[in-house]
Amino acid sequence: MTEHDLAERLRAGDRRALARAITLVESGRADHRARAVALLDALGHDRQALRIGLSGTPGVGKSTFIEAFGLMLTGQGLRVAVLAVDPSSARSGGSILGDKTRMEHLSRDPRAFIRPSPSQAQMGGVARRTREAVALCEAAGFDVVLIETVGVGQSETMVAGMSDLFVLLLAPAGGDELQGVKRGIMEMADLILVNKADGALKPAALRTMADYAGALRLLRRRPQDPEGFPKAMCVSAVAGEGLATAWAEMQALVGWRRETGHFAAARAEQARRWFEEEVRAGLLAALTRPGPARDALHRLGDEVEAGRLTPAAAAEAMLAQLGRG
Numbered sequence: 001m002t003e004h005d006l007a008e009r010l011r012a013g014d015r016r017a018l019a020r021a022i023t024l025v026e027s028g029r030a031d032h033r034a035r036a037v038a039l040l041d042a043l044g045h046d047r048q049a050l051r052i053g054l055s056g057t058p059g060v061g062k063s064t065f066i067e068a069f070g071l072m073l074t075g076q077g078l079r080v081a082v083l084a085v086d087p088s089s090a091r092s093g094g095s096i097l098g099d100k101t102r103m104e105h106l107s108r109d110p111r112a113f114i115r116p117s118p119s120q121a122q123m124g125g126v127a128r129r130t131r132e133a134v135a136l137c138e139a140a141g142f143d144v145v146l147i148e149t150v151g152v153g154q155s156e157t158m159v160a161g162m163s164d165l166f167v168l169l170l171a172p173a174g175g176d177e178l179q180g181v182k183r184g185i186m187e188m189a190d191l192i193l194v195n196k197a198d199g200a201l202k203p204a205a206l207r208t209m210a211d212y213a214g215a216l217r218l219l220r221r222r223p224q225d226p227e228g229f230p231k232a233m234c235v236s237a238v239a240g241e242g243l244a245t246a247w248a249e250m251q252a253l254v255g256w257r258r259e260t261g262h263f264a265a266a267r268a269e270q271a272r273r274w275f276e277e278e279v280r281a282g283l284l285a286a287l288t289r290p291g292p293a294r295d296a297l298h299r300l301g302d303e304v305e306a307g308r309l310t311p312a313a314a315a316e317a318m319l320a321q322l323g324r325g
């Protein structure tokens, strides 16, 4: 199938075409890369989904939440795509978030599309793959793209950097500690949802929510936030409680950001960062794949090792060579 055909089927909302296109952008092969770029170009960017980043450590209830929240949205007629980002899979070769049966009902919903994280993604490739998968979902006409990540390392920063809003899912804490959630992650959150606010866990959930609400009030108000945000609230994914309110809060926040221009400004900045990261990744790739750049790196390295050039002078020469292309 040509990129043109694939693009047409994808834009018509064909989920198999979408899955195929994502496989293409995930591929490490050079000829696939060229086709992926052509495909992304052919799709244009006239369609826009709401991109929601969602993070939480394993066990807080992410899959349960996404299943319930996703079904609520598809029940309203919205089309929902779920993309998983699982940086640990790059190490283990297996995907924690890979199991589609985690969201059994949502995965069978014709208005939903669930894509587990690839099992063999290169660490540096995770960001590219996810950004491009988001773009493909948007082109396929999805209204909401949920980008899910486990709370590991840099993955939150990455996901927040490609989302319109970032949701942090927490479980009720036993004690009064803030669950070791790093300040940086809290500062990224637009909405903190304390899950499992049901049954015996409800009092603890309410306490945890109050703790976080207090902590959020101490943060400096960000220009992209209206009064009252970032916000902490309780939900129960199992009971389906608080989900409609959470969605209403998300819409209120996004509505405000759209009206004030923050939404478009954030997207423009994200696009610029995406471009810069692609360039950086391309330069790094040029140094490792066979070719003049890698040859020059080796040759100059030999000169440095032999004491004929200083590291600084060799680096200058190398950069000059890259500048010439």
Ligand code: GDP
Residues within 6 Å of the ligand: 056, 057, 058, 059, 060, 061, 062, 063, 064, 065, 195, 196, 197, 198, 199, 201, 235, 236, 237, 238, 239
């Ligand atoms: P994930 O690892 O973050 O995807 O978490 P899961 O969705 O797999 O949930 C982990 C466990 O928490 C499961 O046993 C769920 O049944 C349970 N769980 C998830 N949401 C809730 C909730 O709202 N209330 C209660 N009581 N348990 C929940």
